Amino acid sequence: MEQKTIVVIKPLELLIHVNRAENGEMQLGGPDGKFLKIVLEALRIQYEIIVTQDILYYEPLPDGNFTGILGMVQRGEADLGLSYMPTKEIHSKSIGFSAPYKQEELTFITPKPEILNQFCSASSF
Numbered sequence: 001m002e003q004k005t006i007v008v009i010k011p012l013e014l015l016i017h018v019n020r021a022e023n024g025e026m027q028l029g030g031p032d033g034k035f036l037k038i039v040l041e042a043l044r045i046q047y048e049i050i051v052t053q054d055i056l057y058y059e060p061l062p063d064g065n066f067t068g069i070l071g072m073v074q075r076g077e078a079d080l081g082l083s084y085m086p087t088k089e090i091h092s093k094s095i096g097f098s099a100p101y102k103q104e105e106l107t108f109i110t111p112k113p114e115i116l117n118q119f120c121s122a123s124s125f
Contacts, residue, residue, distance in 0.1 A: 004048045007040070008069050008078035009033075011051060016082065018051055026051075036082050050078060058083075 009028075011017045016032040026049040028037045040047050050072075058070040065071050069081035 004046045006078045007047050008050045008072050008081045
């Protein structure tokens with residue numbers, strides 16, 4: 001039997017989650033979970049999902065390891081991790097990263113400004 005690739009994820013509401021099917025199999029959900037499943041299946045990789053609840057994603061520890069998903073991959077507890085995290089030089093000394101496949105958009109949200117008069121409004125042009 002082929003050895004399974006251990007994939008570690010941190011569930012993130014609306015992005016990636018795991019459900020246990022009636023047969024006990026872990027199923028990936030959410031847009032990022034579905035994307036991960038498509039990639040793993042396209043590569044014909046047999047995989048097992050591990051869920052971490054570690055709040056600290058990638059903090060350095062005094063012994064040179066890291067917390068969270070990064071640390072699990074670094075220590076060989078997992079073969080692959082999927083996470084939202086910065087790829088800093090300190091991290092890349094011990095493990096590899098793919099190029100990001102998605103970029104988050106940052107938007108400022110403010111109350112709608114009042115129109116002082118029609119000459120100050122952009123819609124008056």
